[in-house]
Every structure is written in structure tokens, then in C-alpha cells.
Amino acid sequence: MDFTIRNATEQDAENIIIHMKKVLTENPDYLGTTLDEFTPTVEEEREWIRKHSEQGLMLVAESNHVIIGMLQFRLSQSKRFCHKGSLGITVQEAYTNHGVGSALLKTLIVWAKKEERIEKITLEVFSNNERAIGLYSKLGFVEEGRMKKNAKLGPDHYVDDIIMSLFL
Template sequence: MTEFKIRHAKVSDAANLIAHMKHVFTENPSFYGTAVEEFTLSVREEEEWIKNHHADGLILLAEIDEQLIGMMHFKPSSSRRFAHQGILGISVKESYAGLGIGTRLLTQLLDWAKKNPNLEKLTLEVFSNNERGIHLYKKLGFQEEGRLLRNAKLDDGTYVDDIIMCQFV
């Protein structure tokens, strides 16, 4: 099995994070709400995004030989009435799928969230055509909370539902 490590993101990872997201948006365009050409963050903007997560959120990176192969981010809501919950995002490069990277990233998030007394709920959105992602989330205890029917129109003209999933911690 290929060995990978998980670590916290640093501000200096900004350029690599941008390149990673462009890569995954390109290789699996039907799984993401953002098209690669719409992802136009500058390195400075990405650095600010990372800094904003350091205060009360979490960004974890998966690497093999210092090459970024996956990432997960979570940020609690800044609104007082929703501060007990937040939304996560996760991505793994296709050539590294099936190695347990997504499982490790989410498991570390769940462990971190359980230690945070202010957090009660983790939420994510996943397109209904992302069967591998849905399987992972259900395996780790996430449940379907709702669906936005035909919420995304893909480049080929077909629609997918946006499934909202959550887990209480």
C-alpha cells in the first residue's frame, strides 16, 4: 500500500492548493459545482482563505513524497445561530482514489470536531453522480439530510441532484 501523510495546511501551501483544485476540477468536472475556468483565486486570496481557517477551522492536506494528493477543509459558520455547525469540502486526485485518503482525512476531521465543544454538526454537499463520495460519507456515518433536485446542470446538458449530508458529533 502506498504510504501517505496527513498534515495541517500552512499559508505557504497556497499555490499548491490552487494547483490541486484546478487538477481535480479538470479530472472530475461532473463532481464539482465550480468549473476549472471559474476557479480564479490568486495566491494572495488563497493565503487569506488558509489564514481564515486557522482561527477556528481546519484544513488538512494529504501528501506522498511532499506532493499534494488530497485535501479537506472545514469552517464553522460565523453566524451566532449557526456557529454549532459548518460545511466541509474534500478532494482527492483520481489517481490516488481508493487508498483510504478520504477516509483518513474525514476521520481526522471527526476526531478534531469531537474535541471542539462548540461543534455539533458537520455538513457537506455532494452531487448525486458521485457514487464513490456518497459511499465514503455513508461509511463514516453521514446521513442524507435533503436533496436539491436537478440543482446542477452539467456541461453535457444533464442534471444532477445536490445531496446534503450531515453528521452530528
């Protein structure tokens, strides 16, 4: 499968919204936001892209001019936490198990190692998302903690939120 990884631009806003709606439809039980809650305007999405570009990194994976994956990393602005940042990553179901997620994460890691202030990359992942946990573990992320029953997916249906980190 051919795809490219590149920095997101404000011109990607509309296509990122389309991508996120697709991911939220395909995997509603893996993300903290539900499809009905995801309602950004194109201008709001542009602002979100701008903030990530100024305070971190935002990448898209693209195949045949279609966004198929995305990673956003944001550095903490607080003095005591400015050595770390947190990431979010999404890949459309048709493109999983083809190296898209690995390529996005490896691009982030290479970039972060060049940034002197970054010592730690963190993320949160639902405990039911075994595929993502496997990917993060393969790339050296370790579990640092767990928030029990942190997300309620339905009546009497909860999942833990696992905090994972990679020390650079």
C-alpha cells in the same frame, strides 16, 4: 501507499492551486466550480487558508511532498448555526481508493469531537458522485435533504445536490 495528513499552511497556497486544478480537470462533473472559474492568485489562496485556520480546519494529504488531497471545514459564524460547520474535500484520481479521503475525514471528526461547540458536520455532494456518497455513508453521514436539479452540467443534464450530515 504512503501519505501524511497535516494542517495546511499559507506556504501550501501554490500547491493547493495546482492540486485543485488537477482535481477539476479529472472530475469536472463532481464539483460546483468549473476549471475556468477557478482563478485564485497565490495571495487569495493564502487568505482562504488563513480564514479556514481561524474559523475551522484545513487539512492536506501529502505524498512525496506533493499535495494529493485536501479537506476544508468552516464553522458558521452565525449565532443560530454556530454549533455546526460545513466541509469540502478533494482527492486526486490517482490516489482514490487508497484511504486518503477516509483519513482526511477521520482526522476532521477526531478534531471536531474535541471542539465543544461543534455538534454537527455538514456537506453537499452531487448525486452522481457515488464513490463520495459511499465514503460519507461508511463514516456515518446521513442524507438530510436533496436539492433537485441543483447543478446544471450541460444542456438538459442536471444533478441533484444531496445534503449529508454527521451528528457528533
